[in-house]
Amino acid sequence: MKFIINSLLLSRQIQSLSGVLTNNNTVPIINCFHFHLDENLLTIRATDLETTLVAKIEVESGRIEGLTDIAVPSKLLIDILKSLDDVPLTFLVEDATFGIVITSGEGKYRLAGKNADTFPSMPEARETTSITIPGPALATAIGKTAFAASNDEMRQQMSGIFCDINAENITFVATDAHKLVRYRRTDVHTDTPASFILPRKPVTMLRNIIASRKEESEVTVEYNNTNAFFSFENYYIICRLVDGKYPNYEAAIPKENPNKLTVDRNSLLNSLRRVGLFANQSTHQVRLSIQERELVISAEDIEFSNDAHEKLPCQYEGDPMEIGFNAKFLTEMLTNLESEQVLVELSHPSRAGIIFPVNESNDSPEDILMLVMPVMLAN
Numbered sequence: 414m415k416f417i418i419n420s421l422l423l424s425r426q427i428q429s430l431s432g433v434l435t436n437n438n439t440v441p442i443i444n445c446f447h448f449h450l451d452e453n454l455l456t457i458r459a460t461d462l463e464t465t466l467v468a469k470i471e472v473e474s475g476r477i478e479g480l481t482d483i484a485v486p487s488k489l490l491i492d493i494l495k496s497l498d499d500v501p502l503t504f505l506v507e508d509a510t511f512g513i514v515i516t517s518g519e520g521k522y523r524l525a526g527k528n529a530d531t532f533p534s535m536p537e538a539r540e541t542t543s544i545t546i547p548g549p550a551l552a553t554a555i556g557k558t559a560f561a562a563s564n565d566e567m568r569q570q571m572s573g574i575f576c577d578i579n580a581e582n583i584t585f586v587a588t589d590a591h592k593l594v595r596y597r598r599t600d601v602h603t604d605t606p607a608s609f610i611l612p613r614k615p616v617t618m619l620r621n622i623i624a625s626r627k628e629e630s631e632v633t634v635e636y637n638n639t640n641a642f643f644s645f646e647n648y649y650i651i652c653r654l655v656d657g658k659y660p661n662y663e664a665a666i667p668k669e670n671p672n673k674l675t676v677d678r679n680s681l682l683n684s685l686r687r688v689g690l691f692a693n694q695s696t697h698q699v700r701l702s703i704q705e706r707e708l709v710i711s712a713e714d715i716e717f718s719n720d721a722h723e724k725l726p727c728q729y730e731g732d733p734m735e736i737g738f739n740a741k742f743l744t745e746m747l748t749n750l751e752s753e754q755v756l757v758e759l760s761h762p763s764r765a766g767i768i769f770p771v772n773e774s775n776d777s778p779e780d781i782l783m784l785v786m787p788v789m790l791a792n
Contacts, residue, residue, distance in 0.1 A: 414450050414483065414506040416475040420517065423502065424494040426468045429625075429648075430459040432618045433466045434487055440533075445484035447532045450475050458535070459487070464615040465535050467649040473501065479508035482529035489524055536651055538642045541635040542605050544578065548623045548630045548645060550598060554585045555620040557596050557749050557781065562613050563589035570657040573610040578603050582780075586662050587613075592742045593662060593784040594749075600778035610655035611641060619643055619650055666784060667765055670758035672731030674703055675771060678755045681708075682747040684723045688712045689740030691721035698788045699740040703759075704733050712740065736762040737788040746783045762787060 430446065438444055440462065447458040453475045458467045483506050493515070503516040511526040555574065563571035575586040583601040587594050623632070626646070635642040636654075643650040685699065692698055692712035702709040706729070711722035736759060747755065752770035759766050768783040 414475075414477055414480045415504065416450055416453075416455060416472040417501050417503050418455065418470065418472045419499070420494060420497045420502050421499040422470060424497075426457060426470055427491055427494055429618075429622050430457060430466050430468055431487065431491055432621070433459040433461050433464055433615075435461050442484055442527060442531050443533065444487055445527055445532070446487050446490065447482065447529055448485055449482045449529075450477055451481070452477075458532075460533055460535075462533060463612070463653045464618075465533075465651040466615075466618065467535070467651075469647040480506055480511075480529075482532075483511060483513065484527040484529045484532050485513060486524055486526070493522055536640050536653075538635050538640075539637065541637045541642065542603070542607060543633055543635040544583075544601065544603050546583070546601050546632050546634060548626070548632050550601065551632050551634075552620045552623040553779075554583075554596050554598065555616050556624075558585045558587040558594045559613050559617050559620070560745050560749060561587040561589060561592050561594040561783075565589070569655055570610060570659055573612045573655040574616060575608065575610050575659040575662070577608040579606040580604055586659070588660070588662060588665075588784075591739070591786050592746065593665060594746070595662065595666075595780075595782045595784075597780040598778050599780070607636065608659070609636060609641065610657070610659055612652055612655055615650055615652035622648060665765070666782070667758075667760050667767065670760045670767060672703075672734060672759040673729070674708065674731075674757040674759065675728040675754055676708060676725060676757070678747055678750060678752060678770075680725055681710075681755065682744060684710050684725055685740050685744050685747070688721045688723055689744065691719045692740055696788060697740045697742075698737050698790075699743070700735060700737050700790060702733075702735045703727070703729050703731075705729050731759070734759060734762060735790065736766065737790040738766065738785055739788055742785050746785060750781070750783075762790065 443460055449456040453472050455470045455472050500517050505514045513524040513526040515522045558574050577584040580602055582597050582599045584597045630645045632645040641652050688710045693714045699712045708725045708727040713720035746768055750770045754771040756769045756771050757766055765784050765786050
């Protein structure tokens with residue numbers, strides 16, 4: 414096997430694939446990239462046994478004599494590509510030894526490849542249902558929910574993003590029991606309802622790849638009882654679905670919230686960032702004191718005698734209220750919204766607050782709800 418490929422093009426694809434790799438592999442072969450050459454098309458595959466990412470690249474010239482597949486050590490390849498300029502690279506694979514010789518101008522580098530026959534095979538898309546989602550819409554859905562998923566390995570169901578598709582819309586949900594995000598789109602639907610839990614790692618990689626593309630593309634999503642398959646442009650991602658049943662998130666959303674606070678999003682976000690610096694570093698608690706036209710945000714750390722407060726103009730309908738929240742959670746949520754103003758609906762200092770973006774247009778296919786649990790205030 415011999416081919417010539419641009420170093421910059423190869424480096425970009427390798428960087429996209431490298432997100433799959435882990436450091437604690439018990440199977441040595443998956444510390445490699447799988448290269449397959451078919452005429453002038455190079456297919457590169459990486460896997461951690463739960464997620465597989467495939468990228469295809471056209472090479473400048475290719476010649477197959479003997480091997481068509483080789484396993485290439487990932488770390489060494491990534492490091493050498495980082496240090497090269499934008500130059501053509503010649504790859505030559507030795508059939509007998511699986512050695513890989515890379516030539517670049519006056520440079521020559523030899524890597525010890527491995528027999529690709531032992532590389533894990535890809536799951537097949539059998540008995541699947543498929544839908545098509547605009548790439549930017551899917552990237553937005555993932556970006557606005559993934560941060561709310563749990564990091565607790567003991568609660569696997571909550572570590573992923575719940576996806577529910579029906580005849581009216583598609584809904585993405587993530588929660589860690591302290592915060593929750595529900596992102597819904599009415600411009601994507603299917604006559605074959607389904608729901609499943611997507612693991613956070615592969616869909617975050619998917620989002621990053623889509624976001625890095627200059628041109629918008631459609632993403633075809635296929636799914637069955639065990640796996641989800643995403644294909645677009647020259648990429649193909651396969652991930653094993655998270656086992657188990659997702660919590661009944663709808664039951665956690667308060668339905669009656671008579672107190673309504675409307676405030677400028679950027680002003681609130683920047684105020685939280687400043688005042689949050691003075692909060693207790695374990696609880697990150699900030700106090701919101703809300704009246705008809707004034708919102709006071711305050712925080713104190715008794716242990717270090719630090720405190721701060723700021724006043725913001727607002728519009729408020731309801732009884733005066735004091736409620737505590739984790740400043741980090743509120744900051745994350747406001748960062749992931751884009752509207753000029755936000756609406757915060759409240760019922761009681763001991764019940765969850767719900768945050769909505771205030772959109773000027775009512776014809777948007779998006780519907781976003783963010784929920785954050787309160788922190789008990791000290792007297």
